[in-house]
Amino acid sequence: MKWFSSLGHLVLVLLAGALLGWYLGSAVAGALVAAVLMLLFSSYQAWLVEHWLRDSSQKLPDVHGHWADIVGHIYRQERHANTSIKQLQSTVDYLLDSFGAxxxxxxxxxxxxxxxxxxxxxxxxxxxxxxxxxxxxxxxxxxxxxxxxxxxxxxxxxxxxxxxxxxxxxxxxxxxxxxxxxxxxxxxxxISDRVNTERMRRDFVGNVSHELRTPLTVITGYLGTLLTDTSKLPPPYIRALEQMAGQAERMENLLKDLLWLTRIETTEREEKNEQVDIGSLLYELQDEMTNLHPDNPLQLQIDCSDRIQGDYRELYSAVSNLVINAYKYGRAGRPVLATWSREGDDYRLSVVDEGAGIDPLHIPRLTERFYRVDDSRSSATGGTGLGLAIVKHVAAAHAGRLEIKSTLGKGSTFTLVFPGRA
CATH class of the missing domain: 3.30.450.20 (PAS domain)
Structure with a gap:
């Protein structure tokens, strides 16, 4: 061991000093002189090491014994540290260059x-x-x-x-x-270009919708007048006028939904401070559905009396779209259920139908504008293809989300989830 070797050198020097002192007349004095010389030599080597440590760029000091071992160890550690620092600095420089570009x-x-x-x-x-x-x-x-x-x-x-x-x-x-x-x-x-493009799109849709409403109103007005008394019209004309009136009504509904969707998008980031009683909203919607479907009224399950912060008109439009879709695409005579509850920190409003269900392939795209699962079926029901897009944007405007679960042959559940607020 190195410490044993150093101790051996010390003992040999002391013995040599003692022998020399004995020869001169005092072994103790000789050993003391040897010890002092060893101490001075060790102090000198310590000074050389300390001087080198202050500026390690100098050449290695000329030291011996355990001091040489110490200097060698420090030198190897320094080289390893310098290598690590260079590698780290290279990585940092590469990262900064990447960020800079x-x-x-x-x-x-x-x-x-x-x-x-x-x-x-x-x-x-x-x-x-x-x-x-x-x-x-x-x-x-x-x-x-x-x-x-x-x-x-x-x-x-x-x-x-x-x-x-x-x-x-x-x-x-x-x-x-x-x-x-x-x-x-x-x-x-x-993102100025994206925001401006989105604004231009909304303005375009809004302006076109407004411009189309006037001629469409004129067309529907004349069609209504002509269909008021069809006794003097040839039968082929009556059929054509009825189809025109149906398509004009569908176009009016489409324009209304487009204008409403544009309005929701425009105010989506605005704070909504109205305290909305969802239970009362559902009862109001139940009355409306009773008039439209007297043999199959909307069933309600209200387990929560809390109010949520939002916009009543927007929330009513979202829930009514879900309920109307449930009646449109559910099986005739089968119940439609709307529930309102609180689970943990979230409020959940669900609309459940017992319809044919939706293939999971279509669910991710259901909230896209004008996306239709079945074009022929959607045309038969008179839908505009914007209902679920409106629901999605209303949910986003209230910091919520729309969840869709469906099983083919059994029905679908559409749930609006709103975060609870302190």
């Missing part, structure tokens, strides 16, 4: 909201400066209340859409995630 803005935050690094895109999108803004709070530099509230809240489960700029607003989407020990990584994307 992105079109989306990337910002690294530390200590809560202090800027550590950002790429060129973030400087353009958010108006940041690098490296001048390093250490500054990003919430002091980005003047957007929604952005600041989002960062301070620290709840990053959902992305944030917000606006910046003065007269010409820029629409941005922010995705944030935690990494390391409390640091935050922000990804910012300019």
């Amino acid at each position: 992105m079109r989306d803005g990337v910002v690294m935050l530390e200590d809560g909201d202090s800027i550590r690094w950002c790429n060129d895109a973030a400087r353009k999108i958010l108006g940041l400066r690098y490296p001048q803004d390093v250490g500054q709070a990003v919430t002091n530099l980005v003047r957007a209340p929604d952005f600041n509230a989002y960062i301070h809240a620290g709840e990053f489960r959902e992305p944030l859409t917000f606006q910046v700029g003065g007269e010409h607003k820029v629409h941005l989407m922010l995705v944030a995630t935690r990494f390391a020990e409390g640091d935050t990584l922000l990804f910012v994307r300019d």
Whole structure:
């Protein structure tokens, strides 16, 4: 063992000193002198090592014994550490270069909201400066209340859409995630083109729907007048006029649904402060269905008296669409059940029918506009293909979701799930 070898060297030196001292007349004095010389030599080597440690870029010190072992061990550890640091730095440089090449803005935050690094895109999108803004709070530099509230809240489960700029607003989407020990990584994307395109689409649909309503009203008015007294009309004309009236009514329903869907989309992000009694809404809908289906009234099961925060008209339209669909596509004479309950933190409103059911292949696309499981069947029932799209958007506007379960030959269950709010 190395310590035993060093101890052996010490003993040999002391014995040599003692022998020399004995020869000169005092063995003890000789051993003491040898010990002092060994101590001075060891101190000198310690000084060489300490001097090298202050600046390890110098050449290795000329030391011996256990000091040489210590220096060798430190040197190997240093080389290993330098290799690891270079590899780590290479990885960091590669990561920063990758982030720097992105079109989306990337910002690294530390200590809560202090800027550590950002790429060129973030400087353009958010108006940041690098490296001048390093250490500054990003919430002091980005003047957007929604952005600041989002960062301070620290709840990053959902992305944030917000606006910046003065007269010409820029629409941005922010995705944030935690990494390391409390640091935050922000990804910012300019979605102005997408927002403007969506606005143009809604405006187009709304404008076209408004423009079509006037000529359609005129057409339906004349058709109604002609069909009031059909005694003087040839039978082929009567059949043609009745078909025209039916298609005109269907077109009116389509325009109404388009306008209503556009209105829901426009106000989807607005806060809804009305306290809605879902139980009363279901009783009102039950009365309406009783008039339409006197032999098969809507059955209700209300297990909750809580009110939810929302918009009564939107919620009524969503639930009525589900109930009307249940009657349309359910088996004639079979009951339709609407339930309202609370399960855990969620409120659940379900509409259950005993119809033919829906193939699971179609369920993921049911809420798409104008999507039809069976074109011939949908045409026969007079549907517009927008009912479930309206339901989906109403659910989203109330921070909820639509769940669909169906079994072929047994029926379907459509459930609106709303989160409970403190």
